[in-house]
Amino acid sequence: MPPAPTAPRTVGAVTLIDIESVEPNPWNPNRLDPSQYASLKHGIQHDGWVASQALLVWSTDKKGKRRMLIIDGEHRWKAARELGMTKVPAVLLERLGEAEAKALTIKLDAKRGEFEPTELGRLLREIQAARPGDDAGALGLDLGFDASAMARLLAPPPEAAGPNQVSQNPNVKTVPLFFTGATLEEFTGLVRELGAKHGADNTTDVVMAAVRAVL
Amino acid sequence: MAAKKAPMDARASMPKVVGKVVQLKLALVQPNPWNPNRFTPQLYASLKHGLSHDGWLAAQAMLVWGKDAKGVTRNLIIDGEHRWRAATELGMVSGPAVVLDGLTELQAKQFTIKLDAKRGAFEREPLSAVLRQIQFDLGVADLGLELGFSNEDLMRYLASPSIDTVTDESDGGGAPPPAPPLQSQNAHTTMVPLFFDEATHGEFTAALPKFEQRFKTTVVTETVLAVLREAAKAKPAKRR
Numbered sequence: 162m163p164p165a166p167t168a169p170r171t172v173g174a175v176t177l178i179d180i181e182s183v184e185p186n187p188w189n190p191n192r193l194d195p196s197q198y199a200s201l202k203h204g205i206q207h208d209g210w211v212a213s214q215a216l217l218v219w220s221t222d223k224k225g226k227r228r229m230l231i232i233d234g235e236h237r238w239k240a241a242r243e244l245g246m247t248k249v250p251a252v253l254l255e256r257l258g259e260a261e262a263k264a265l266t267i268k269l270d271a272k273r274g275e276f277e278p279t280e281l282g283r284l285l286r287e288i289q290a291a292r293p294g295d296d297a298g299a300l301g302l303d304l305g306f307d308a309s310a311m312a313r314l315l316a317p318p319p320e321a322a323g324p325n326q327v328s329q330n331p332n333v334k335t336v337p338l339f340f341t342g343a344t345l346e347e348f349t350g351l352v353r354e355l356g357a358k359h360g361a362d363n364t365t366d367v368v369m370a371a372v373r374a375v376l
Numbered sequence: 377m378a379a380k381k382a383p384m385d386a387r388a389s390m391p392k393v394v395g396k397v398v399q400l401k402l403a404l405v406q407p408n409p410w411n412p413n414r415f416t417p418q419l420y421a422s423l424k425h426g427l428s429h430d431g432w433l434a435a436q437a438m439l440v441w442g443k444d445a446k447g448v449t450r451n452l453i454i455d456g457e458h459r460w461r462a463a464t465e466l467g468m469v470s471g472p473a474v475v476l477d478g479l480t481e482l483q484a485k486q487f488t489i490k491l492d493a494k495r496g497a498f499e500r501e502p503l504s505a506v507l508r509q510i511q512f513d514l515g516v517a518d519l520g521l522e523l524g525f526s527n528e529d530l531m532r533y534l535a536s537p538s539i540d541t542v543t544d545e546s547d548g549g550g551a552p553p554p555a556p557p558l559q560s561q562n563a564h565t566t567m568v569p570l571f572f573d574e575a576t577h578g579e580f581t582a583a584l585p586k587f588e589q590r591f592k593t594t595v596v597t598e599t600v601l602a603v604l605r606e607a608a609k610a611k612p613a614k615r616r
Contacts, residue, residue, distance in 0.1 A: 168467035172431035175397040175472075188509070190502035193494070201494040209394035213437040213455065213474035214491065233435065236496065245390045250397070252435035260513035263506050264523060269436065271524030272423045273413075273495060274458060277595060280412035284485060291482050304486060305493025334577035336570040338597040341416070343526060348568070351604040358608075365570040368600055371607035372583050 173252035175215045180242055180249050183218050186230040188263055191270050193236050196307040202240035203302050210241060212250045217269065219262040220253035232262050233269045278339060282314045289315060395474035397437045402464050402471055405440050408452040410485055413492055414595060415458050422524040424462035432463055437472035439491065441484040454484050455491045504533045570600075 193201065216234035221227055231238055232254070241249055254262075289300060301311040340348055352367045359370035415423065438456030443449050453460055454476070463471050479487070507523075511534060516522045520530045572580060584599060591602035 168469070169427050169429075169463070170431045171399060171434055171470070171472050173434040175434050175437070177393065188502065188506045190498045190506055191496045192499045193496035197494055197496060204490055204494060205391050208487075208490075209392045211439060211474060211476075211487075211491070212393055212395040212397050213439040213472075215397065215435040215437070217433060217435040241391065247390075248393070250393050252433060258513070260510040263510045264514055265430075267503070267506060267510075268422075268426055268523045269433075270495070270498065272415075272419060272426060273492070274415040274419060276412050276492065277414045280410075281489070284410055284412055284489065288482065288486055288489075304489050334572040334574065336572065336577070336580065336596060338568045338570065338600055340568060340597065343528065344416070344597075344601065345568075348601060348604070351601075351608055355604060355607055364568065365572060365576075368570055368604070369576060369580065371603050372580060372587075374610060375603050375606045376583055376586065 173217075173254060175212060175250045175252055177248040178216075178218070178251045178253070180238065180247055183216065183229045183231050183238065183251070185235040185238070186219070186232065186262070186266065189231075189235050189266055191235070191266075194307070196301075197305060198236060198240065200302050200305045201236055202244065204305075205237065205240050205246075206244055207303075210237065210246065210249060214250075216249060216251035217265065218251050218253045219257055221255045221257070223256055223258050225256065228262075230262070232265045275341075278314070279337060282316070285311075285314050395439075395476055397434055397472050397474055399470045400438070400440065400473035400475065402460060402469060405438070405451045405453050405460065405473070407457040407460070408441070408454065408484070408488065411453075411457050411488055413457070413488075418526060419524060420458060420462065422521050423458055424466065425521050426524075427459065427462050427468075428466055432459065432468065432471050434472040437474055439487060440473050440475045441479055442475040443477040444484075445478055445480045450484075452484070454487045500533070504535075507533050 214234070214237060216238055217232040219228045219230045219232050234251075238249065254265075257265075285300075285304070288304070289295075289297075292300065295303070297311045297315060298308060300306075301308060306314065338348070352364055355371055356362060356367045359367065359374075361367045361370050436456070436459060438460055439454040441450045441452045441454050456473070460471065476487075507530070511519060514522065519525075520527045523530070525533070570580075584596065587599045587603055588594065591599060591606075593599040593602055
């Protein structure tokens with residue numbers, strides 16, 4: 162079946178390139194702390210370089226001038242080079258303006274989503290249980306978290322470790338909600354508004370009143 | 377799945393390239409049930425916008441768990457669920473993917489985490505510098521949508537680094553609020569606990585799947601927000 166006429170296309174193709182044929186761009190704002198970089202390198206060494214994580218390379222500019230700068234993947238490239246790899250998977254983009262190349266560096270990093278902490282914690286505990294021989298440090302190196310992040314993420318679920326001591330009471334069930342800036346504001350605004358409407362004065366009661374009203 | 381050996385594969389310990397990017401029919405695969413990665417609706421819109429306008433870059437291929445260690449076909453997306461979803465919604469029938477066979481479920485789960493966790497974070501000053509360099513050259517109407525930031529964040533990042541120590545004589549508009557240090561994205565998450573007794577907890581959890589279906593949400597927080605929005609829309613409150 163041919164794609165719909167307006168459907169987007171796959172852009173570029175992954176080829177193996179000489180690792181020395183490209184170099185980092187001077188504008189990359191992405192930083193890895195030393196422990197994360199160590200973990201990235203560890204991953205390439207032990208799992209290999211998974212081809213779905215190919216480098217994106219600015220091959221030529223609009224005038225056809227050769228650039229060969231890494232748009233995305235600088236740290237993978239650096240780690241692979243240190244590990245002695247000579248060929249790496251890459252997509253070369255040609256006839257691309259400098260602003261577009263810079264924009265790609267930003268957008269490919271910015272549109273990654275975030276870990277939902279409860280689900281990440283659950284998954285990490287499951288993995289930990291399946292790897293009894295590995296301590297938290299070894300797991301963290303393998304999976305990409307430093308020691309303090311591992312301690313936080315591997316802690317018992319929020320039912321038992323919420324910031325509020327009420328949850329120590331076994332008869333009280335806790336359901337954690339996770340917000341980022343803008344949604345937190347919306348949430349507190351809605352709770353205030355609905356609290357007045359339903360005559361409820363704590364968040365859980367307001368949520369339950371809304372649940373019953375909407376159901 | 378193993379890549380061809382590079383001709384100059386002299387060092388035995390040298391890491392290999394694993395897998396090969398192919399065009400894969402999107403209908404053949406589906407999301408895994410364990411993915412802890414979440415997009416806000418705004419970020420998802422931006423991802424979809426990017427696929428629609430720039431295409432799906434082969435360097436952003438999906439990683440797919442093809443067959444498990446026992447040879448049973450799984451065809452679950454290890455990494456790239458949101459790209460897959462957006463591309464499907466945009467009418468794409470195939471996309472770039474690497475299919476790995478022979479992984480155990482534990483290995484597949486670990487890949488989902490590893491590939492997401494080792495991405496680093498933007499450093500504030502270099503990010504601001506690039507954004508200021510390209511903001512006019514790109515010629516797009518909605519820079520936030522284009523690049524994947526909320527307008528609020530974009531405004532902060534575009535603000536002059538010394539804006540809060542200089543009086544506003546340089547720029548036309550009012551001075552943006554001083555920017556907090558840019559942290560890793562997860563650091564902005566705030567937890568709000570709900571406390572239930574047994575019975576109410578049962579009532580709440582029984583209602584959740586119905587709401588998830590109705591509001592097409594998957595995460596409790598999103599579901600609760602959708603319920604509150606709906607309740608706020610309803611005219612006179614239905615007293616219970």
